[in-house]
Amino acid sequence: MKLLREIELKLTAGDDVATACRGVGISDATYYNWRKRFGGMxxxxxxxxxxxxxxxxxxxxxxxxxxxxxxxxxxxxxxxxxxx
Missing domain, CATH: 1.20.5 (Single alpha-helices involved in coiled-coils or other helix-helix interfaces)
Structure with missing residues (x-):
């Protein structure tokens, strides 16, 4: 949850998904899987x-x-x- 929040903040700041994911140390595929599983929770x-x-x-x-x-x-x- 914490990493998802960090990525969302970076995305709202103007970063793209790949850059935001690299910033927290996960792949963009992992981000999309987590967002599908945990998004909105x-x-x-x-x-x-x-x-x-x-x-x-x-x-x-x-x-x-x-x-x-x-x-x-x-x-x-x-x-x-x-x-x-």
């Missing part, structure tokens, strides 16, 4: 998005662990079945 929305991303990562880890447990149980069940 306030601090509260950004912090909410970060907390949701963190929660999503935690839930994905739980699902992966449960899937692994399920596969282990299936393999164990297959070994315990009598073979005819």
């Amino acid at each position: 306030g601090r509260s929305q950004l912090s909410e998005m970060k907390s949701l991303e963190k929660e999503n990562a935690r839930l994905k880890k739980i699902v992966a662990e449960l899937e692994l447990d399920k596969l282990i149980l299936k393999e164990s069940l297959n070994h315990l079945k009598p073979r005819a």
Whole structure:
């Protein structure tokens, strides 16, 4: 957010996008990606998005662990079945 604000200030001062991006040390492609993703967001929305991303990562880890447990149980069940 801070870098986006700096670039926006440089753009309003008359710099072009490439020069403003070089001034803060990022590429113009990164600037456009960030602007598309974070443009128009306030601090509260950004912090909410970060907390949701963190929660999503935690839930994905739980699902992966449960899937692994399920596969282990299936393999164990297959070994315990009598073979005819």
